[in-house]
Amino acid sequence: MTTVTEETVQTRPKEPVGPKLFRWGITLVILIPAVLSAMGLSITWERIASAPGEVWRLVRLMIPPEVSPEVIQRSMPKVMESLFIAWIGTLIAAVISLVLAVTGARNIAKRWVSGPIQGLFILIRAVPELLLAMVLIPITGLGPLTAVLAIGIHSIGTLGKLTAEAIEGIDQGPVEAMASVGGGKLAQIRFGALPQVMPVIVAYWLYRFEVNIRASAVLGAIGAGGIGLELVQQMQFRNWPRVATVLILTIIVVLSIDLISARLRRRIITGRREPGPVAVFRSAGTLQRIGMMLLAIAGAAVLVFILVMLQTPPENVLSRS
Numbered sequence: 053m054t055t056v057t058e059e060t061v062q063t064r065p066k067e068p069v070g071p072k073l074f075r076w077g078i079t080l081v082i083l084i085p086a087v088l089s090a091m092g093l094s095i096t097w098e099r100i101a102s103a104p105g106e107v108w109r110l111v112r113l114m115i116p117p118e119v120s121p122e123v124i125q126r127s128m129p130k131v132m133e134s135l136f137i138a139w140i141g142t143l144i145a146a147v148i149s150l151v152l153a154v155t156g157a158r159n160i161a162k163r164w165v166s167g168p169i170q171g172l173f174i175l176i177r178a179v180p181e182l183l184l185a186m187v188l189i190p191i192t193g194l195g196p197l198t199a200v201l202a203i204g205i206h207s208i209g210t211l212g213k214l215t216a217e218a219i220e221g222i223d224q225g226p227v228e229a230m231a232s233v234g235g236g237k238l239a240q241i242r243f244g245a246l247p248q249v250m251p252v253i254v255a256y257w258l259y260r261f262e263v264n265i266r267a268s269a270v271l272g273a274i275g276a277g278g279i280g281l282e283l284v285q286q287m288q289f290r291n292w293p294r295v296a297t298v299l300i301l302t303i304i305v306v307l308s309i310d311l312i313s314a315r316l317r318r319r320i321i322t323g324r325r326e327p328g329p330v331a332v333f334r335s336a337g338t339l340q341r342i343g344m345m346l347l348a349i350a351g352a353a354v355l356v357f358i359l360v361m362l363q364t365p366p367e368n369v370l371s372r373s
Contacts, residue, residue, distance in 0.1 A: 114296035123297050134278035138264035141203030146257045149208045153215035176209030185276045196277035203264045214256050218249040255317040
């Protein structure tokens with residue numbers, strides 16, 4: 053038998069005091085402002101406990117949704133208008149932010165040029181789309197143009213910052229190679245810097261388009277066009293079944309755009325072609341195939357139903373009833 057002596061026992065070293073104090077400090081920095089914020093906003097446990105009941109009461113008022121041709125024909129153009137607003141606003145921001153980001157990248161432009169551009173990005177991001185739209189309404193009036201300008205201007209700040217950071221992280225080798233063969237500054241940017249970061253930049257544009265779709269719906273609440281205006285009008289009249297229909301149509305369109313955009317972003321960033329729906333279906337298991345078939349049937353049924361409702365004159369339905 054071997055006896056354990058004090059020399060052979062390895063004691064666990066004591067944890068340093070510094071990291072422990074740092075963790076406690078970070079915890080307090082997070083918790084104390086959270087508690088003070090809840091107190092300042094009059095958030096009580098009673099209100100939190102009653103929230104599920106209020107949500108359920110509202111859901112009951114929305115069931116069943118109204119799926120008449122009149123509602124579909126009023127709502128779908130507004131949903132598409134929100135998509136158009138987001139698309140045009142994103143295009144405006146993509147073009148302007150790319151130009152500004154090149155001049156705002158510290159490894160491309162001089163410090164006295166990149167510094168003010170970076171400050172401009174910060175200033176633009178400090179003003180939300182809703183506030184921009186309220187400022188623009190006296191100038192451009194109510195309608196989609198206000199939403200396009202508000203979304204485009206605000207997106208310039210976000211896309212410009214992300215694009216400039218992507219350019220600052222490039223490999224300087226291609227840029228120096230272009231300079232060594234006599235290429236000017238534009239040639240260095242065009243053939244040395246941008247090819248390295250364009251896949252990432254395009255992925256940023258697609259992601260911002262997804263964000264702008266939601267922003268365009270919110271801007272409609274102040275009369276800047278889009279589905280938000282229709283939603284607010286139905287809520288003011290307390291027509292909850294129509295509110296449910298507007299929400300369902302918006303969610304379906306937004307989810308579809310998100311799925312397509314996410315697939316495109318993965319394809320652009322990874323550079324690999326993803327398997328198509330048929331290949332995914334063949335490689336799936338039995339239960340997964342059943343789920344995919346049910347999902348495809350439900351999606352096709354919803355699409356056919358919306359198309360039929362859009363083609364059905366409301367007066368025909370009223371005459372039948």
